[in-house]
Amino acid sequence: MSTLIKANYLIETSYDLEQAASIMAGEQSCGTFLRTPGETDELRENHAARVISIEPRGQVESPSLPGARLKEGRGIQRALVTLAWPLSNVGMNLPSLVSTVAGNLFELAPFSGLKLLDIDLPEEFAVKYPGPKFGIAGTRTLNGVFHRPIIGTIIKPSVGLSPSQTADQSRLLIEAGLDFIKDDELQGDAPHCPFEKRVNEVMRVINKHADRTGKKVMYAFNLSGDLDDMLRRHDYLVSQGATCLMVNLNSVGISAIHHLSKHAEIPIHGHRNGWGMLSRSPSLGMEFPAYQKIWRLVGVDHMHTNGIRNKFCEDDQSVIRSIRSCLDPFLGLKSPMPVLSSGQWAGQTVDTYRAVKSVDLMYLCGGGIVGHPSGIEAGVKSVIQAWEAAMLDRTLEEYAGAHPELKAALDFFN
């Protein structure tokens, strides 16, 4: 069993690649700009980060980011670099891990680009950070949906509805057959829609429907806020029979959500708003596989990934890689359920299934369900039919022959 922390980066530099990688390793372990008297050979032997591999990835014309120190007369190269640290540099400490693999190094002057791609950890890290309590299987059990994606939607408008308006909209969505509903990430605990009142009114609708039909719709209530408020809101959710909480990952942060996850009795739906800041530059920040592993260690049960042909600026290749990275094994921890959303409707199911080979997904549609020409119920049916087609390896057009809701969706949205 390895006791090394590893991290892969894409770098861009006009320095010699070996030297550049050594500077990264030095800055993020025992080094400094000058070798200090205390930095003995023994200390370096025990604690220096090591450069495991360097793979050149070609030249670029001009520096991607400003502020880099350029070596005159040398080209600017890109390369993949893997570094490794002894676990004992960090100990069992998730914030220290993140500061080690994603700390000061983005500001190092020799680099005109530096992006963290992925991380790998010793299995013992999972003893302190056991990851999601529910994951895919736990979510399916609570939601009662098996063998196909969980079909969901988001309460819209994002901000402005009262608790009773939210409950009214939930009732329509539940009666139309949706499995899952979530708050918008901007809906928190504002005066016009206080958290506890919203939970009250919505859960009355959900519980009543469950009593009548046996189907308990999962609603992800956004409890993001100060720590004590979040813990209190969690307890209130549990007391009202709610089966999911939602939290804004980036604006709440690692240590508070980790604390919440230890306390949580229901799945944590992780919303990644703000992720664009970290990810959208090809030369800076972090890619989703690294991000997902950090939040899996924190204990997040559902991770937003976007869907293919989405309305945001993320391309399909990146979306597919994100979904797969959630489903891939990591330290024996449960997989977070990938949450596909943004511009989704029946039309993307076949291509999504072909690419990810799994239905262990939450598939959230806004207009793609509520905008169906025959109504919301037909919208839900069209999406379920489209997933059936995908799983049966049929084309949507073919399957639509005997499935009028799917046919209507294809006619309307295509």
Place this chain on the structure above:
Amino acid sequence: MSTLIKANYLIETSYDLEQAASIMAGEQSCGTFLRTPGETDELRENHAARVISIEPRGQVESPSLPGARLKEGRGIQRALVTLAWPLSNVGMNLPSLVSTVAGNLFELAPFSGLKLLDIDLPEEFAVKYPGPKFGIAGTRTLNGVFHRPIIGTIIKPSVGLSPSQTADQSRLLIEAGLDFIKDDELQGDAPHCPFEKRVNEVMRVINKHADRTGKKVMYAFNLSGDLDDMLRRHDYLVSQGATCLMVNLNSVGISAIHHLSKHAEIPIHGHRNGWGMLSRSPSLGMEFPAYQKIWRLVGVDHMHTNGIRNKFCEDDQSVIRSIRSCLDPFLGLKSPMPVLSSGQWAGQTVDTYRAVKSVDLMYLCGGGIVGHPSGIEAGVKSVIQAWEAAMLDRTLEEYAGAHPELKAALDFFN
């Protein structure tokens, strides 16, 4: 008194600027891609974000970020945009505020660049978030240093020293006259240097020196970690007479540090490692004035800003703006003390003072003090003398005439 939340952005888009700004405002308040039935005129009137101003800032040749939807045949424009939200959209909730001003909008397809520059808030926000408990005045009182910057250094090597080696190095630094010492951000609670043992050994040195001389050196111990661990470590620090804690802002996160700050009896030294991910692209992320305000609301007493002519890739103009933004008033909250570091020595004091017109700074030097040719004590003296020169409006060369330590520093480091 305004009840509006305001935020300024630099945007880059090939859309009509009015339309682009409206898309931002819609996405971050009640809008969605399609207008939904619940989005009534009354709801829009009460909750829609408004575009306050748009100032064109010229054209660019090609999109700064990939993935943007480009309008064919139109140029790509840059502009400054100010949006405003009713406070009631968010309520008194810092994570919700951050998700509102810095959430999904970075991924919106119409934009090939989007950077949050600054924010402004209604004063009532400070009732729930009263900010730093200590700030500049409280830090000075605890440290006993007035009328000049607090002179400090960082324990190096970053990782690998044992508690007793850390204490030995601290002893040398304290006897040399330093006011302030901090852990490296990579030093946390690793097996070779457990937090409590380190505190024990270092505080014995600090307390003994204080008993003998009356000067209590401030040491910022990095307690970053899981929430319960951080609270326990804080209490241990207080029990041992420590006067400062350090935390890694980005890898611990807003809600946990806010919780810690409510509990804290000593100043919080905020380390911004990872900040490069958010800031280094000129077309993406966040600028320091916005970032600083968020962490001031959280309650952070010291904020890292870099110093001028630093070894990282940040230019002097940006450094100076960061320092000033810490010192500027904001909602009546105490100012966090700006922490200048990276490649600092006597040489930057005059230019720094001319630019920021304040000595309410922590001035951290590594090699610039411990590498002084006449030793660490001379290194400290050289930096204090250089600040005297700055405050007296003298040049360093002139002042060095009667100050041999400064003269030696100029001869050696220039």
